Amino acid sequence: MLLEIDDLSVSYRNDEGEVNPAAVDVTLSLDRGQVLGIVGESGSGKSTVSMSVARLLPSPPAFYPKGRILFDGEDVLSMPLERLRQIRGRRIGVIFQDPMGSLSPLHRIGDQLMETVMLHEDMPKRAARDLVLEWLGKVGIPDPVVRARAYPHELSGGMQQRVMIAMGLMLGPDLVIADEPTTALDVTIQAQVLRLMRELHRANSAVLLITHDLGVVSQMATKLAVMKDGRVIETAENAAAFFAAPKHPYSQGLVREARRMELSTEPK
Numbered sequence: 001m002l003l004e005i006d007d008l009s010v011s012y013r014n015d016e017g018e019v020n021p022a023a024v025d026v027t028l029s030l031d032r033g034q035v036l037g038i039v040g041e042s043g044s045g046k047s048t049v050s051m052s053v054a055r056l057l058p059s060p061p062a063f064y065p066k067g068r069i070l071f072d073g074e075d076v077l078s079m080p081l082e083r084l085r086q087i088r089g090r091r092i093g094v095i096f097q098d099p100m101g102s103l104s105p106l107h108r109i110g111d112q113l114m115e116t117v118m119l120h121e122d123m124p125k126r127a128a129r130d131l132v133l134e135w136l137g138k139v140g141i142p143d144p145v146v147r148a149r150a151y152p153h154e155l156s157g158g159m160q161q162r163v164m165i166a167m168g169l170m171l172g173p174d175l176v177i178a179d180e181p182t183t184a185l186d187v188t189i190q191a192q193v194l195r196l197m198r199e200l201h202r203a204n205s206a207v208l209l210i211t212h213d214l215g216v217v218s219q220m221a222t223k224l225a226v227m228k229d230g231r232v233i234e235t236a237e238n239a240a241a242f243f244a245a246p247k248h249p250y251s252q253g254l255v256r257e258a259r260r261m262e263l264s265t266e267p268k
Contacts, residue, residue, distance in 0.1 A: 001070075002206050003030040003053065003175060008067030010048050013060055022048040024230045026067070030223075032174070035197075035207040037221030037239065039214060039254065045230035047097075050177050050210045052077075054092050055084055071175065090120040093173035097180035099160035103152040109136075109163055110148025116167055135166040138196060140189045157184045165193055169200060176200065179210040194219055214258035218243055226251045 010023040023045040030036045038046045051057050053069055055076050069076040071092065076084070088094075096102045104112060110132055117128040129148075136144035139162040152160055161184040168176055178197065182190040197220065201207045209220055217224060221239040225232050226248065234251045236242035246252045 001029050001031050002072055003028075003208070004068070004070040005029070005049065005053070006068045006070065008049065008052065008069060009065045010045075010052055010057070010062060011065055012062055022062075022230055023052070026227075026230075026232055028225055028232065028235070030175070030206050030208060032204045032206050033201060034222045035201050035209055035220050037209045037211065037217035037224045038227060039211060039217055039224065040227035041212065044227040046210050046227045047179055048230075049227070050179055050208055053175075053177055053208065054088050054094055055079070056088075056094065089116060089173075090171055091174045093168040093171065093176045095165050095168035095176065095178040095181045097183055099157070099164045099184075100152065102164060103160065105152055107151070108148065109150055109152065109155070113148075113163070113167055113170070117171065120171055131170060132166075135170040136163070139163075139166045139169075140192050141166075158186065158189065161185060162189065162193070165196075169196065172200070172203070173205065175206050175208065177208045177210070180212070181209070182211075182213075182216060190216075214243075214254060226254070 005026055005028040008023060008026045009021065012020045012022060014020060026049055028036065038049065040046050048057065052064070053071070053076065064077055071087070110129070113132040114125070114128050117123070117131055118125070121128070133144045133148060136147060141147050141159055141162050147155065147159070155163070165181055168178070176197070181197070182193055185193060194216065197207060207220070209217065211217060217239065224236045224239045224242050226234040228250050234246065234248040242251070243255060246255050
């Protein structure tokens with residue numbers, strides 16, 4: 001199994017010393033070739049769990065009262081920082097939902113992508129630049145040569161998100177953590193990006209997909225978990241079976257609302 005989250009609990013300490021649990025007793029698994037969709041409302045704990053997989057939560061205030069996160073047999077939570085840096089970005093790719101908070105405003109887009117490549121791959125700068133331009137084109141950014149010279153604030157929110165998607169996918173990681181990867185994209189680019197991610201997971205990689213959009217999950221996920229109030233309340237090894245017959249009342253409500261929204265947006 002590529003990823004095993006075993007009885008994981010995540011909490012935060014505030015300034016008064018009080019502990020606020022964000023995830024409780026979470027157990028999930030994900031193997032190569034699979035896409036695990038984690039769905040739930042805002043504050044359900046789904047992003048807390050996903051960011052814990054790459055140990056990206058600031059600590060403090062975050063801490064882990066119990067549990068393990070095994071990536072290819074290694075416990076991420078007890079892994080030395082140097083080892084974590086080796087696999088984060090290269091073997092674990094992350095697509096963040098907040099590009100402006102993740103991209104440096106002081107450096108050009110192309111330079112930031114090239115820095116990621118050069119950090120993990122031994123290749124000439126020209127080859128790294130070609131790879132960056134190729135991926136900017138793959139995620140639907142027009143005129144990649146021109147856009148690579150732009151600063152983040154010179155791009156629209158949708159283009160910034162596409163840059164984050166390129167950064168997360170271009171090194172062909174074993175695991176991609178995609179946290180609301182298509183929120184800022186229009187329908188055409190969203191379909192293009194989802195197609196790219198499907199191609200990646202068919203290439204013997206795995207995707208941990210965090211989203212509130214059940215439409216995205218229905219297109220992407222091979223298996224599914226529903227979270228509420230920091231807990232996993234339902235899992236399904238087959239996403240299609242989940243949509244046909246969700247078991248938990250909360251899950252049933254999510255599916256009903258998704259179907260209602262789908263009907264309301266159909267052409268009259």
